[in-house]
Amino acid sequence: MSNAEISQRDLRMRSREIMDAVERGESFTVTRDGRGIGELAPLRRPQRFVSREEFARASRSMPVVDPDLLRSDIDGAIDQGLGDAFERALR
Template sequence: MSVQPEITQRDLRNRSREIMDAIQGGQSFTVTRDGHPVGQLVPLRRRRRFVSRQEFATMSRAAPDIHLDTFRADQDATADTYLDDPYAH
């Protein structure tokens, strides 16, 4: 895990464009005021819309096994088991 560079409140004000460009490029920063950390600037995760077949296959091989009976028991324990229509009047 890499250490985030610290920037002062003044740096943030004076170099905002440069800092925002770095954040957009994936860099994170810790903002300080009077030498004390007061916040973090981190890039937002971008939602991917497409995963290649190769990547999906790789992720699937690394996924834990699903035990059908355990999965079903978990569903039954959390799902509403009433057969009545809750919207019927």
């Protein structure tokens, strides 16, 4: 899908109309002196639901986590003592 081109001047003069179009999902390439200088596109909205298939597909590219190394890193970074929480806060 190619973006519609708009000049910097059009953007300045028709900003409300163009922003309304962006809000509806349209994208634009902004030009100055006939050459592209930037893109104007809608923000991606966070997805609330991820299908099992999409999760599985994304998970395939995740790094393998060594649980023992993770536990060692956590223990090294955080005091895991079970002492009194109020006493620890006063230290």
